[in-house]
Every structure is written in structure tokens, then in C-alpha cells.
Amino acid sequence: MPQYWLMKSEPYVYSIDDLEEDGQTHWDGVRNYQARNFMRDDMEVGDQVLYYHSNASPPGVVGVAEVVREGYPDHTARDPDSDYYDEKATEEDPRWYMVDIEFVRKLPRMVPLQEIKDEEALEDMVLVNRSRLSVQPVEEAEFERIVAMAEEEAPE
DNA sequence: GCCAACGTTGGC
């Protein structure tokens, strides 16, 4: 049984189209402990990911990806030239981790954050209640509901 | 561009 997640990316930095073009990518640059722990400890190959565009207008879920490599050290933390460099990261204690994800598909339409907020079945989503977390768990029913919403017409 | 929410840092 796969688990379900939501991962945020700013489309100007790395969009679903970029992921489609690349096929797969390292999810580097996460510098939040809670998000790191999910990647390091909980994500498994085959898990399904809702791909979310943050800082977009409107923000929302745009596609699906899949975990293809489980947590391993984020090498950008030890690269002084990287924007994500962290002097406290060492080989023995890498401090930051990433996973690899693969493009699965774009949804037929974006499901905007506002629609997610308006949907009663989604009121417990982490996205709605703790908006800052960039890697977060999603219930299977929530995942399926959002995918179903993308198959439907946008509400008036 | 503003600013609220919230996570992290560092002085004590």
C-alpha cells in the first residue's frame, strides 16, 4: 500500500512542466526538520505525491509524481556554492535529506487552494491547517478526492 | 509588496 504526500514547489523555480521534461528529479533544498523527517524516515518507493504550485496565482495542485528513491543525504547542503549550503552539514552527519521523485502525470486541470479550502471532505488536510510545511502527508481519501476534483468542471 | 504565521536561533 503506497502512502500519499503533497510537495510544494514554486513554479518559477521548478514547475510540473520542468519535472515532466526532466522525467525525475532530486527533491533538494528542503531545510525544515519536519519536512526532512518525512523524507528521511517515512517516504517509500512507490508513494504517490500531489505536486503543488506555491507562490503562484492561483496556488494549487497541478499534478502527480511518485517516489522513486528513498531518503538520502542532500548533497547541496555541503556545497559552498549552493544556495542551500549549510556549514553544519558533514559527511558523518549530513543533517539534510532528499528523495527522488518521478513525473507521473499532470491533472486535467489545476485544483486551486481555494477549492480545497471550500471542500468539506478536505478540511483536515495539513495544507489547509499548517500552510507552511512544504512536504506533508496526505490521506488516501484526500488524494483521491483532489484527483476526482481535477476530473470535474471548476465550480462557479 | 505586505504581512501573518510560524520555525529557528541565541542570550540569559
Next chain:
DNA sequence: GCCAACGTTGGC
């Protein structure tokens, strides 16, 4: 270990 200051995220 508390908590004020500070920095970042991300919606609007």
C-alpha cells in the same frame, strides 16, 4: 529551558 528577536514561507 525559556522566550524575544529574527528570518522565511507563502497567501493575498
